[in-house]
Amino acid sequence: MELWDTVEPPAARRLVAGAVDLFAERGFGGASTRDIAAAAGLSPGAMYVHFPSKAELLARIVLIVHEAALQAVSAAAAQADAPAARLRALVYTLARFHAAHQRGCRVVQNELGALAPDDWARIRVERRRVEALFRDEVAAGVAAGVFEAADVAGTARAIVSMCVDVARWYRPGGPDSPEDVGALYAHLALRMVRALP
């Protein structure tokens, strides 16, 4: 299941999937609209019906990935009822997401700088929501006396950063499944906040 399987209509879905492939291979600057349209079996003119520019196509990809990540971690956190269980669920889910959707996440990370200012402003809101979930959980654990963290914001940022960077090094088909990576990272994150057993 790819993150863009639900994009409608199918021509827009093919454009998104083709653009992810080409951006992954050549970068946003190196992929032409002509090639992206061809990958979706369309003429450049037909592409503009769905996406007025290559930058708007990138923005759609970035938005899909961020909304899916936010939805996944929010759902995971909602199922746990204590700071350690919630932090474990958040880290497991975010690390697994970046392994399971490595290619799309990697494109997003590499090409954020190519977003138009308005699109970047919107995405920043999503990113801050994800970061806030982690920071709030670290803070809640410290307040409850079950975590130790002198620098709550810096520790939460390091945990998110470690999960996000999975998309840089992870290779599908390697020895570790996305679930393996999620479990190890959840364990390491609980150690980072010195969660009491």
Next chain:
Amino acid sequence: MELWDTVEPPAARRLVAGAVDLFAERGFGGASTRDIAAAAGLSPGAMYVHFPSKAELLARIVLIVHEAALQAVSAAAAQADAPAARLRALVYTLARFHAAHQRGCRVVQNELGALAPDDWARIRVERRRVEALFRDEVAAGVAAGVFEAADVAGTARAIVSMCVDVARWYRPGGPDSPEDVGALYAHLALRMVRALP
């Protein structure tokens, strides 16, 4: 002090510095050799005297960054005499390096896929040396009974990953100095291996 300050002759140095700026701004695929040459005050023909292709210019940048990182962490590890002190020095140095040289490190991370196969093979050797330094140190600490890590390779990879990802989120001039980031990350890494106090 930039990592390319010692590149000779000065025209090659200006090409490297200009290429890093343009790759950071537009990506490798989006930056033309004409623009890179212009940024260095040269004609495209004069650029080819120093770098036969844009890919070879990228390879030089990648090599400079990797050699400097390997040299920095090797020197740091050599000054400490026990696993915890060495791991602390390794993490402090690698995280600080990625903050202090954020721009160059970020370009390298984003554009590794654009390297020619031979250049990538050479760089992989450098990357594995860095990773091996961390893995060996985690293993040494476990063997000495001062670290706890069920998955030595995965834990070491997570520690390196967290340091490397500093180049993605760090902004020079923000509240944290490269030294602050290094100190926090060294502290977190020692917790990840449950270094005994």
